[in-house]
Amino acid sequence: MLFYELEKLVKSLSAAEKKLFQQHSALLKGNKVYVSLFQQIAGQTSPPDTAPWQEQFRKAYPSKSLENTAAYLYKVLTDLLVQVRIEQDPWYQQYQCLLKARLCFERSIPGRAFKELQKASKLAAESQHYPVAYQAARMELTALSDLGFPGLSEQQLVDKQMRAKHTLQSLRQIHEHYSLYELLRHRLTNRKRPENGQREKQVNDLILSELSLSTRGSQHQFEPQKLHLLFQSFFFLHSGDYRSALRIFNALTKLTEANEPMWDYPPYDYLSALDGILDSLRSIGYYQEMSPFIDKLTALSERAYPEHFKSVATLTAQVYRLNMVLGCKQYGMADQLLTDASVHVNGQRSITAHEKQLECYFFVALSHFMQQQWSKAKKQLNLLIDAAKQTPQHLVYRAGRLLYILLSYEMNDLAYIEYEIRSYKRAFSKQGKAYKTEKLIFNTIAADPKRRGNAWKTTTRKKVAEKLKEIAADKRELQLTKFADFGQWVLAHLY
Template structure:
C-alpha cells in the first residue's frame, strides 16, 4: 500500500512542487537514496516500459532497503508539501501558529507565544474556524494562570473565559449539525427505506431536531447555514421532492459564493459540494439543470489555484459535461467534445482518482452509443487498468458492466460468460447484487439475438414492468446514474 500511495503522491506533484523537492535534494550532502528512488518513480511515470520502479530500484541497489527508502521519501515529500501549504492556506497557518506558541511557552518566551496565539485567533475568527479559536483561547488562559495573571483584572479574565465559552458553544452546535446530517445520510442510504406516503419516524425526528437547531443563535454563521442547506437538499432528494432540492442547491451555491473569504485554499470543499450537487442531479435525471453548476466548476478550474486542484476541477468539469450530453442523448456532440479535450497533463496529475475512472467510462459510453466498439473497448481497458488499486469505486463497477454489454454486442459470447462469472466473484464481497445487474445477466443468458419477435414482445412487457420497480429503488441509483442500462435491455428486446 505504501508504494501505491507514494506513487500517487508523486504523480500529483505540480511542476513547482517538483522543483522545490529537487532543490531540497541538491542542498543536502551525502547519500540521498530517497532522491534516487524519486527519480526512479518519475522515470516510470514518464516512460512506462514494463519494468516497475520497485524492480528497477532493487536491481540497481540490492543492498538498500526499498521499504525504508520509500517511507523516508514519503516523509520528506509530505513535510515539504505541508510547508508549501502553510504559505498558501490560512488553515495550515493557524495550526503552525499554535505549534510555534507552544514551543515558545516551553522555551520561556511568553511574549512571543502570546503574539502567535493572537495571530492564530485572528485568522481563526476571520474564517470561523472554531476549533483553533478555542484552542488558542485555552492555551492563553492556561499560560496566564501559570504566569500568575500578570496585569490582568478579574473582569478581563472573565471576559476571556466567556469568549472561549461562546466559541465552544458554536463548535458544539456545528458538531450537532454534522451529526444530524450524517445520521440522515446513513438512514436514507443504508437503513430501511421509508414508504412514500409515510415517512420513517426516525427520519422525522431528525428533521425536527435539525429545524430546532437551525433556529439557535449561530444560524447566521456560514458553517451552520451551509449544513442546514445540505441537510435539506439531501432530504428532498431522497424523498422525491426534486424541484425543492434544486432550489436548495441554488441557495447553497449562492451562499458559498457570497462567503468566498471562508473558502479553503484551494477550495476543495466547494469543489466537493458542486460535485455532490451534480451527482444528485444526474441520479434523478435532471440533466439540463446541470448546466449552471458545470459552469461554476469550469470557472473554478480556470482560477489561479495549485495545479493539482485545477486538474481535479478540470477533469470533474469534463466528466459532467459528457454526462449531461449523454443524458440528453446528444451522442455526436459528446464525441465532438471528446475530440476537443486536451487531457495529457490533467490525466497524469490525477491518475487513479475516481473522476479519472468516470472520465474513461463516459468516453467509452459515448463510443458505445455510437456503436464504435473498438474505441469503446480501448477506453474501458484504460478504466480497468487505472482501477486496479481502487476497485471499490462504482465507476469501476459500471465500467465492468458496460464491458460485458460491449462484448455481447461484439458477439464474443465465450468471453461474456467468463466475464460475468469474474464480475460476480469480484463484487460478491461488496454486498448483494443490484437488480439492474441481475436483469442484464438474465437477458444475456436468454440471448435475444436468437429469439423471435413473439418472444421478444412478451419479454419486453415483463422487463418494462421490472424496470418500473427498479426505478423506485434508491439503491439502484448508485449504479444507474452512470448509464441507463435498463434501456439497453429494452432495446435488445425490441423488434428489428
C-alpha cells in the same frame, strides 16, 4: 499499500512542486538514493512500457531496502508539501501558530507565544474555524494561570473565559448539525426499510431536531447555514421532491460564493460541494440543469490556484459536461467534445488515479459504445480497469466492468462473457447484495435475445418494463444507473 500511496503522491505533484523537491534535495548532504527512487516513480509511464519502478529500484540498488527508502521519500515529500501549504492556506497557518506558541511557552518565551496565539485567534475568527479558536483561547488561559495572571483583573479573566465558552458552544452546535446530517444520510441510504412507518418517524424526528437547531442563534453563521442547506437538499432529493432540491442547490452555491473569504485555499470544499450537486442531478436525470454548475467548475479551474486543484477542477467539469450531453442523448455533441480534445482521454498524469479520471475513461467509453465504436470503447474500458485495480471500491469501476460485459455481448464474444460474469460476481460479492440492474442484465444475456423470436420479445418486454419501474423507484439502484441507462440497453434488445 505504501508503494501505491507513494506513487499516487508523486504523480499528483505539479511541475513547481517537483522543482521544489529537487532544490530541497540538492541542499541536503548524504545518501540520495531516495532522489533516484523519486525519479523512477515520476518517470514511470502508465500503463508501463518498462519494468515497474519497484523492480528498477531493486535492480539499481540491491543492497538498499525499498521499504525504508519509500518511507523516507514519503516523509520528505509530505513535510515539504505541508510547508508549501502553510504559505498558501490560512487553515495550515492557524495550526502552525499553535505549534509555535507551544514551543515558545516550553522555552520560556511567553511574550512571543501570546503573539502567536493572537495571530491564530485572528485567522480562526476570519474563517469561523472554532476548533483552533478554542484551542488558542484554552492555551492562553492555561498560560496566564501558570504565570499568575500578570496584570489581569478578575473581570478581564471572566471575559476571556466567556469568549472561550461561546466558542465552545458554537463548535458544539456545528457538531450537532453534522451529526444530524450524517444520521439523515445513513438512514436514507444504508438501512433496510423498517416496517410500520418506523423509518418515516426516524426521519421526521431528525427534521424536527434540525429545524430546532437551526433557530438557536447560529443561523447567520456560514457553517451552520451551509449544513442546514445540505440537510434540506439531501432530504428533498431522497423524498422525490427534485425541484425543491434544485432550489436548495442554487441557494447553497449562492451562499458559498457570498462567503468567499471563508474558503480554503484552494477551495477543495467548494469543489466537493459542486461535485456532489452534479452527482445528485445526474442521478435523478436532471441533465439540462447541470450546465450552470458545470460553468461554476470551469470558472474555478481558471483561477490562480495550485496546479493540482486546477487539474482536478478542469477534469471534473469536463467529465460532467460529457456526462450531460450523453444523458441528453446528444451523441454528436459528445463526439465534438472528444474531437476538440476537451476531455483528457488519456488522462492527466498528475491525477491519473483520481476517481474523476476513472469517470473520464468510463464516459469516453460510453460515448464510443453508444455509437457502436466497439474497439474504441474497449480501449477506454481497459484503461479504466487497469487504473482502478488499487481502488476497486469506486462505483465507476463496477459500472465500467458492467459496460465491458455489454460490449462483449455486442461483439459476440460469448465465450468470454460467461467467464467475465463469474469474475464480476466474485469481485463484488463482498460489497453487499447485487444490484437489481445487474441481475436484469445477466438474465437478459443468459436468454440471448438475439436468437429469440418476436413473440418471446413482446412477452419479455412487458415483464422488463415492470422490472424497470421497480428499479427506478429503488434509491439504491441510482448509485449504479447514474453512470448509464443500462435498462434501456436491455429494452433495445427486445425489439
